[in-house]
Amino acid sequence: xxxxxxxxxxxxxxxxxxxxxxxxxxxxxxxxxxxxxxxxxxxxxxxxxxxxxxxxxxxxxxxxxxxxxxxxxxxxxxxxxxxxxxxxxxxxxxxxxxxxxxxxxxxxxxxxxxxxxxxxxxxxxxxxxxxxxxxxxxxxxxxxxxxxxxxxxxxxxxxxxxxxxxxxxxxxxxxxxxxxxxxxxxxxxxxxxxxxxxxxxxxxxxxxxxxxxxxxxxxxxxxxxxxxxxxxxxxxxxxxxxxxxxxxxxxxxxxxxxxxxxxxxxxxxxxx
DNA sequence: CACAATACCTGCTAGC
DNA sequence: TGCTAGCAGGTATTGT
Numbered sequence: 001x002x003x004x005x006x007x008x009x010x011x012x013x014x015x016x017x018x019x020x021x022x023x024x025x026x027x028x029x030x031x032x033x034x035x036x037x038x039x040x041x042x043x044x045x046x047x048x049x050x051x052x053x054x055x056x057x058x059x060x061x062x063x064x065x066x067x068x069x070x071x072x073x074x075x076x077x078x079x080x081x082x083x084x085x086x087x088x089x090x091x092x093x094x095x096x097x098x099x100x101x102x103x104x105x106x107x108x109x110x111x112x113x114x115x116x117x118x119x120x121x122x123x124x125x126x127x128x129x130x131x132x133x134x135x136x137x138x139x140x141x142x143x144x145x146x147x148x149x150x151x152x153x154x155x156x157x158x159x160x161x162x163x164x165x166x167x168x169x170x171x172x173x174x175x176x177x178x179x180x181x182x183x184x185x186x187x188x189x190x191x192x193x194x195x196x197x198x199x200x201x202x203x204x205x206x207x208x209x210x211x212x213x214x215x216x217x218x219x220x221x222x223x224x225x226x227x228x229x230x231x232x233x234x235x236x237x238x239x240x241x242x243x244x245x246x247x248x249x250x251x252x253x254x255x256x257x258x259x260x261x262x263x264x265x266x267x268x269x270x271x272x
Numbered sequence: 273c274a275c276a277a278t279a280c281c282t283g284c285t286a287g288c
Numbered sequence: 289t290g291c292t293a294g295c296a297g298g299t300a301t302t303g304t
Contacts, residue, residue: 003297032281059298080298082282097282116282118298159275168299177297240297260276263295278302288291 002079004140004173005216007059010085012221015054017087018063018102018110022050025103028121033099033112035120042123045072046102058136058172061085062129072123076132077112083119086111136172140213145171147206154194154202161197161205162190162264171209177240178216180265182208184239184249189271190257190264239265 002010026046028039037045052066063075077085077100088094088109094101097115104110112121124132137153138145153170154161164170165179174182183190186208188201197205219234238248242265243256252269 006297078298080280081296082298114281116280116296118281120299157274163275166298175297261278262298274304276302276304279300280298282296284294284296286292286294288293 002059002083003175003178003216004056004059005178005213005220007061007079007173008056008217009220009223010079011054011056011061014085014087014110017108018051018104019054020050020052020066021104021108023047023102024105025101027101027103028099029101030099030117032117033114033119033121035122037123042121045123046075051104057133058139058168059175060132062124068126071125073126074124074129076122076124076129078120079114080116080118080120082116083112083114086113136168137170139172140174140209141217145206145210147203150206150209151199151202154197157194159194160191160259161188161194162259164194165209166260173213174209176262176264177237178212180240181237182212184267184271185212187270187272190259190266239267241265 023046026043028034028042031039033039034042049069050066052064055062055064059078061077063077065073065075088111089107090109094111095113097113098111099114099117099119100112100121102110112119138149154164157164157170162179162183165174165182166176182205186201186204188197188205216235223234239254242254245254246252247254247267247269250267250269252267254265254267256263256265
């Protein structure tokens with residue numbers, strides 16, 4: 001159930017084990033995993049290809065294929081809610097939720113495990129790689145994500161700021177948990193329209209996005225190698241999942257409200 | 273066009 | 289103990 005920091009941790013964890021390795025066999029045993037082309041074409045086409053760089057864009061993982069094969073240039077994996085990539089010592093004895101297995105030789109396999117089966121795998125042409133990257137907003141930790149850029153995105157968005165933060169086309173990588181934490185850190189009410197944020201509040205929001213996301217990347221990456229553990233275990237969540245508990249900052253009782261069918265947690269005392 | 277509601281799946285847990 | 293409703297860190301698609 002990863003947001004950008006956990007996806008980044010997954011990339012760092014698998015990178016040394018897959019870079020430069022040749023795919024000997026690919027298996028997508030359950031229907032619905034492939035989002036194009038079809039599973040049997042992916043299984044037929046990948047063997048013999050070598051994995052090059054492992055990159056992340058937003059919450060997407062890209063396994064580039066070395067030697068620029070035609071037509072497909074990269075394997076795209078989106079973990080959605082419950083996906084994870086693991087290095088298995090053996091392609092046998094797989095977890096029940098295994099949705100893709102890339103056998104890499106030397107008793108090593110990359111396994112896409114996803115019990116809830118919402119995650120997706122695609123092969124992308126160079127054009128599709130560019131389209132996917134271009135369709136997403138700036139990376140929150142990149143230099144291009146300035147206060148001015150945030151202000152420009154917010155100005156053109158009338159949605160509640162919580163939903164603005166979740167919009168991957170405006171900023172890439174923020175999810176439900178960190179959106180709540182970011183708004184608490186910047187003392188902004190989640191229902192405030194994005195285009196109603198003042199200059200000073202946008203500056204606070206920008207600082208909170210960078211602060212929360214960079215600390216989350218650090219803590220998520222620090223626990224890699226411990227199966228089933230996400231960075232949030234180490235990252236103190238001040239509002240998310242804390243309905244009815246006292247706010248650490250002002251003591252008021254934290255509230256949970258629905259927004260776009262999902263839970264938003266916030267403090268009615270210090271978020272205005 | 274912008275936004276809201278729903279669909280997609282399985283597993284866990286709080287409450288009866 | 290055993291059942292069930294509700295909820296879960298995401299996003300494509302459909303409807304207004």
